[in-house]
Amino acid sequence: MKKCLFKILLLSSLNLLVAVSASAQEKSNIRPYNQLQYFKNTDDQAYLQTTLTYSQNRMELPLPGMTISFYAGEAEKVLLDSVVTDEEGMAKLPLDGKVRVPSGRDGSWSFNSVFNGNDSVDRADADLSVMNMNLEMTLSAADSIKKVSLKAWSLMNGKEIPVAGEIATVYVTRMFSLLPVGEVTFDENGTGTIEFPADIPGDEMGNVTILAKIEDNPTYGNIEKRITEKWGLPTSYSVPKTHRALWTKTPPMWMIITLSILLSGVWGHYFFAVISLILIKIDSKRKKANDEYKLKV
Secondary structure, eight states: HHHHHHHHHHHHHHHHHHHHHHHHHHHSSOEEEEEEEEOOOTSSSSEEEEEEEEEETTTEEEEETTTEEEOOOSSSSSEEEEEEOOTSSEEEEESTTTOOOOOTTTSEEEHHHHHHHHSOOOOOEEEEEEEEEEEEEEEEETTEEEEEEEEEEEEEEEEEEEOOSOOEEEEEEOOSEEEEEEEEOOTSSEEEEEEEEEEBSSSOOOOOEEEEEEEEETTTTEEEEEEESSOOOOOOOOTTTTOOOOOOSOOOHHHHHHHHHHHHHHHHHHHHHHHHHHHHHHHHHHHHHHHHHHHHO
């Protein structure tokens, strides 16, 4: 009876260890986020982009070196290609003439990106359906009034269908970001116009790069057009040699004075401590000599 009870307890312990081990293994697996996006640049080159990330300590971290499979089609999915994610967790697939994308009845494209997972990362996939849209931007100037005109349309059965009601944002590119200029809402003809500001600084020649973007649109994805034109104020960004600033070779005078005072205080304390130690040693020797002289007398 005791042997039987011991076997039962042993089997129960083993099952518990296996369950705990399996649970720990499941918890250790990374659950990734798969974001699939459609882009079309100013040269009308379209591509798919998948970003594979995961969350840890409230931070979104990339998953590099993962193989992403791109598919197209609704009922029957066709494998387009497989791409490995880069250091930022991104995988891009150009939709050029080499890649045949089947379209639906309404002319839309259905895409799917799949990461099949591995021993440490779970499986993740994402779906996307977009319409192929064309964006055209023209610039015009009359009586010192500059205008940016946009036209958007899609193709269905070989016919141009105006894109109405959608919004495009017009920017001017800056060194580290984009400067918003205004928004264009397309009318029933798929057109829209805004006036361009006359006080935007450009380069030394007055050139500015004007960018029109449709961003994260659920129907058309991300579309952009850009044109460089002399519509800005000529601006020189060169810094005079006599100019003192934090980013120049010669720092500001206030910084030199402040740093000199702080360093003087620090080194002054060091010198004071060293001199005090020397004086203490001299005083101790003098006192010892006096004590020895008194004993002799």
